[in-house]
Amino acid sequence: MKWMQKIAVLALIVVFAGAVNLGSARDANAQATFDRSTLNIETADGRHEFDIELALNQNQQAQGLMFRQELAKNAGMLFFHQRERVASMWMRNTFVPLDMLFVARDGRIVHIVERTVPQSLTTITAGIPVRAVLEVNAGTVGRLAIKPGDRLIHPLFGNAE
Numbered sequence: 001m002k003w004m005q006k007i008a009v010l011a012l013i014v015v016f017a018g019a020v021n022l023g024s025a026r027d028a029n030a031q032a033t034f035d036r037s038t039l040n041i042e043t044a045d046g047r048h049e050f051d052i053e054l055a056l057n058q059n060q061q062a063q064g065l066m067f068r069q070e071l072a073k074n075a076g077m078l079f080f081h082q083r084e085r086v087a088s089m090w091m092r093n094t095f096v097p098l099d100m101l102f103v104a105r106d107g108r109i110v111h112i113v114e115r116t117v118p119q120s121l122t123t124i125t126a127g128i129p130v131r132a133v134l135e136v137n138a139g140t141v142g143r144l145a146i147k148p149g150d151r152l153i154h155p156l157f158g159n160a161e
Contacts, residue, residue: 092121
């Protein structure tokens with residue numbers, strides 16, 4: 001009989017441990033929510049308006065645009081950091097090809113990476129400290145002739161009118 005009691009106790013421990021792990025997995029898989037905003041990119045051809053999501057905290061920035069199947073034409077996500085840093089991005093679990101604009105604290109674009117490869121683990125960086133990274137659909141940079149030196153207009157950069 002004692003061996004049956006031991007098996008019952010072990011079964012309870014396994015069930016309890018499974019419930020704890022299931023709860024942890026559910027928390028880890030919880031989707032971050034993002035505030036939305038309007039951002040303009042000022043180029044030689046004028047201003048181009050984008051509807052963006054703001055990735056402001058660590059959880060939002062870790063999730064980014066992962067698992068999205070599509071991104072509207074003039075949509076994007078702005079990863080805004082509290083202070084300048086060398087931002088490193090990757091395309092893990094990101095299914096939409098993107099253009100990445102690396103942005104200085106005043107809103108000036110300092111580096112652009114076009115047409116990133118979905119699901120790639122290659123590190124994407126400007127190699128210099130930036131305040132933000134704007135991700136938009138691949139091809140947007142070419143379509144709008146966006147170049148380094150153009151600027152993002154948004155309240156987070158202190159340059160919105």
